[in-house]
Amino acid sequence: MRRVLALMAVVVVVLSLFSGVAAAQETRTGEAVIVGEDETVDGDLRAFGGTVVVQGTVDGDLTAFGGDVLIEGEVTDDAEAFAGNVRVAGDVGGEVGAAAGNVTIGEGASVGALSAAGGNVAIEGEVVGDVEAAAGSVSLGPEAAVGGDLSYGGELNQHPDAEVAGSVSEESTSGPVPGPIGELPAPPTWLGPLYWLLVNLVLGAILLAAFPWFSGDLARTAREAAPKSGGVGALALVGIPIALGLVAVTVVGIPLSLAGFLLFLVLLWVGSVYGRFALGAWLLSLADAENRWVALVVGLVVVALVGSIPFLGGLVELLVLLLGLGALVLVLYGRYDDARAREPSATA
Incomplete structure (x- = not known):
């Protein structure tokens, strides 16, 4: 259901951007x-x-x-x-x-x-x-x-x-699916979760390969400051849409707000994958082990398995999203703050 709502949100935004005026x-x-x-x-x-x-x-x-x-x-x-x-x-x-x-x-x-x-x-x-x-x-x-x-x-x-x-x-999905050559067998119920697991695995692999140091900092931040990361994630989840709504108050701000909502959806996806990675890294640390690729797989598989449990799964997925989103915001802000601190010495 969350993916259905997210997809419809994207459809509404895209139609608003490209529909005739x-x-x-x-x-x-x-x-x-x-x-x-x-x-x-x-x-x-x-x-x-x-x-x-x-x-x-x-x-x-x-x-x-x-x-x-x-x-x-x-x-x-x-x-x-x-x-x-x-x-x-x-x-x-x-x-x-x-x-x-x-x-x-x-x-x-x-x-x-x-x-x-x-x-x-x-x-x-x-x-x-x-x-x-x-x-x-x-x-x-x-x-x-x-x-x-x-x-x-x-x-x-x-x-x-x-x-x-x-x-x-x-x-x-328990019955047959009509096809051009007659009724085809319905896909098994586990195919959808497996598909999204593989999609998240691909995104996570790209993030770890492209930003290894950043990903490591994010996992450490999520592990060492979990309550703070979760709190910042909750503020971002609520505050960013409100801010984008205020930007849309003016006609000039409408395109910026719509583009911002699209970027926000991407940020949520990246944050959820990073949250799974941080969870996997923490679980490995309990066994005195450290491997970013194994941590990614462990985090994705654990959340996928727990996510199949009614109510508890949704709650765990939300907490992991808040953890990853908050840690992502904290690390990005930290990098930005470090860059500003180095600016005077660079121009001196």
Whole structure:
């Protein structure tokens, strides 16, 4: 699910960078972006803010990126949102595509179709067409009405009074996969984790080969100052998106903010791999051994194995990310500080 959300975030950013800027398209940014109750936006609207609220009408598509997105009025076409929370309490004529911690189609709301990825997806109103939901939990309230098919991934909680006109199916890799020469065997469930293990191994090998001294300093920092590294990682994880959001308040800052979000996603990936490397180096040190390549493999394998455990795996992966991200920031800042300290002597 984390990879799905990250992928959708990248898609939203890339589409924002490269989509056409037609005259009928409007962009709004700010801490709070609000379409007033008596206001009508003629054409598509792109909104970037801490909170995005549509109380009036968007006569076109809505693309929203923020902490909270609330649609109380009407969006005549499609609505796409990447946010912490997405709630539709009004009408969306087209499809709602959402990646969020919580996605809610409220009671009395009506949307054309729903495609959502999140921690929780709740349907309490009407979905005219199909629903595709990938979440930890998918719930249908007593007033929920789905006019098409419902396909879901995760745990489904359906009230007895909820109506689904089409089929209800759980997305699974246990069955055959259609292919051009007939049905092909489904890939085993362990193939996905193995693929990401190998991808992270390749990235880690590149980092260790290209920056051996830097990587060694980072592992030592993570081991000797683990609480500080974790704290700095938590601050970076929360603070950087907030700072980028503030940069996006001005029209001039929008391109910088979007590019910054892309770099931030890369930083998270590098930090997570370095966190695994630091964990492996610490485990080797307990056996009085030291080998950066073995440390990388050990860290990746241990986190991959623990990551398969429900709840505990997610918690461990988060802690490893915070450790690696914080140590990465500390070492980068230390190198920058050393460079500044040497500047006067170099120019003397």
